[in-house]
Amino acid sequence: MSVLNPSIPKGTRDFTPVEAIRRKYIFSVIENVFTRYGYLPIETPAMENLTTLLGKYGDEGDRLIFKILDSGNFLTGVTEEERLSLTPSKLAGRICEKGLRYDLTVPFARFVVRHRNKLSFPFKRYQIQPVWRADRPQKGRYREFYQCDVDVIGSRSLLNEAELLMIMEEVFRLLGIKVVIKLNHRKILAGIAEYMGVPDKLTGLTQALDKRNKIGDEKVLAELRERGFDEPAVRKMESFLSFSGSNNEKISFLSEKLGNTGQEQTGLDEMAKILTYAAETGVDKSCEFDFTLARGLDYYTGTIFEVVAAGWDGGSICGGGRYDDLTGIFGLPDVSGVGVSFGADRIYDVLAQTGKFPPLQDSSTQVLFLNFGEKELSYILPLVRKLRDHNVAAEVYPDQAKIKKQMQYANQKNIPFVILTGEEEMSQGVVSLKNMETGRQIRVTFEEVADSLIKK
RNA sequence: GUGGAUGUAGCUCAGUUGGUUAGAGCACUGGAUUGUGGUUCCAGGGGUCGUGGGUUCAAGUCCCAUCUUCCACCCCA
Incomplete structure (x- = not known):
């Protein structure tokens, strides 16, 4: 092909x-x-x-x-002679009844x-x-x-x-x-x-x-x-x-x-x-x-x-x-x-x-949840839902890719916060919240995440 | 519809008077770093040179045609 x-x-x-x-x-x-x-x-x-x-x-x-060719057999009623002798615009009048505004x-x-x-x-x-x-x-x-x-x-x-x-x-x-x-x-x-x-x-x-x-x-x-x-x-x-x-x-x-x-x-x-x-x-x-x-x-x-x-x-x-x-x-x-x-x-x-465009926020997403696997997904999904319900634009990286790749994605989309959740965080009942601008990372509870992100 | 330019990697562009296997930067992929991005270093993939003819021992390079995009005329937002 x-x-x-x-x-x-x-x-x-x-x-x-x-x-x-x-x-x-x-x-x-x-x-x-x-x-x-x-x-x-x-x-x-x-x-x-x-x-x-x-x-x-x-x-x-x-x-x-712009003229739109009739559907179906648009040449019905046009003789061979007319087809050859009519000017393009005259012919268009015979085979088109619609045009773009x-x-x-x-x-x-x-x-x-x-x-x-x-x-x-x-x-x-x-x-x-x-x-x-x-x-x-x-x-x-x-x-x-x-x-x-x-x-x-x-x-x-x-x-x-x-x-x-x-x-x-x-x-x-x-x-x-x-x-x-x-x-x-x-x-x-x-x-x-x-x-x-x-x-x-x-x-x-x-x-x-x-x-x-x-x-x-x-x-x-x-x-x-x-x-x-x-x-x-x-x-x-x-x-x-x-x-x-x-x-x-x-x-x-x-x-x-x-x-x-x-x-x-x-x-x-x-x-x-x-x-x-x-x-x-x-x-x-x-x-x-x-x-x-x-x-x-x-x-x-x-x-x-x-x-x-x-x-x-x-x-x-x-x-x-x-x-x-x-x-x-x-x-x-x-x-x-x-x-x-x-x-x-x-x-x-x-x-x-x-150069008069206002500086646009080219990231609509506020926080990205990194994907560590199925268990971790079940753990964080309720938090994702909660943030979205409170008007915080949140996304979950769909594939369990390398952390580096997921971080790069957040970086390129200019997403200000990333949440990392692995076995350690799960066992402590927290998540790691990383500020992508400062690079600083802290372990916090769901409530604390919601508090710091929803306020904004 | 008329006239003038343009076309080489995904993008921006080099490529000598025609001469061996067409280059760079950015982007992409992998690695240095198997749970940490933006900086750096290393490696790699990727091009029928817009298309079709012609000239030539030899064409990205010269000639013709055609298409594309851009610019101007006309007209318009």
Whole structure:
């Protein structure tokens, strides 16, 4: 029999105990914050019907959805000719009806519509689950990764946006990550496009603006020209880019430039309101209104958020926004929602790079009972049970191996105490308790062991 | 989907202008120490050199293809 390669699919990862413990730490910080704001957990399946997924994330997004081959004879109903002539994506549509979820927001919208009669609105939920994208892996980019979503749906109040800012500020403060929370508004972007005389080129405009931090103002303008923006439009953008000031100054600057009539004024008013809330809750220092911020996901209609960590170039670690009609496609119109998603895997990478993980107790076990044989086992097992009942993590070495080997095991697992029990101890009605750090060893009764270990 | 790197022991890596039997550290196993770990010393096991072709008297080394992983673009958490 040939030996199998113990490899895993591209872009997926195993996690060792140390890594898994650290990931749990991240999840627990995030979950703890979410629950303190009144959000409730839900879960949805790893796979969704492709009809649910397709067309929500743009063309690029559709390409990145993992599709699941139908069970059974998936080629039923596909002619030989079609098999050869159809494009791969068209063929996939014929032989796949399911796909792995691409994010948590769209499944959430589907969930809300399906369970609307059981939910009370506004509905605040959080969801911490993996998502999959058929992307090429690279720094900060995985094919399987966890998102930690918080959304509130069924309320247009800007207090929701403000609460999300507070949640983001708090999570990253607790994790010890220095961040800038950038925010913008789709209606402001649309207003800018209108002002530039290119309302139909909003997508191209946002795609170019989005690169500002990476390539600089000059290249953004060059890209606009390449994309067919005329010179007056480019010059107008240039005047925007050259402006610098505080959040409020930016808002009044744009207000003046754009005029106060259309949707841009709604956007600017909302932005001002959100920033006022932010100031009142003391999180405004982490927030930056940035009218060049754009987000690719098609469904955002209002505020958009993105969080970048200082000194980290592996992409944003949190992002989201308001979507006015995601539930409409599932038959429940006019339900606005807003939410953000924390990228747990990127947060992990940032913490690893900055060394900000708390020192973890890498030993969960407090005491190891060495195994001297059957008689000795019967003697100590009641004590093991007693310690465990009192919340002391205790384990018994399962094999009657050499003492040296058992000691090594305790050492490598960083177990602070070892109990040795041989014939001598049994005859005296005691055990030997060894402190692995000091090396000191004393003979004590069961009661004394319990006393010294349970207290801790 | 496009471009650039990479691959030698479980891990991190040496390996000369092609030249005999491919090395080190860590890890692992055994011993010094048959009831005592973390330090030390001694010994040992473990590699079809990513895979498949080609050039050559001779390939880990040169050529081609393919796969893997990583990095960048695109897009995103």
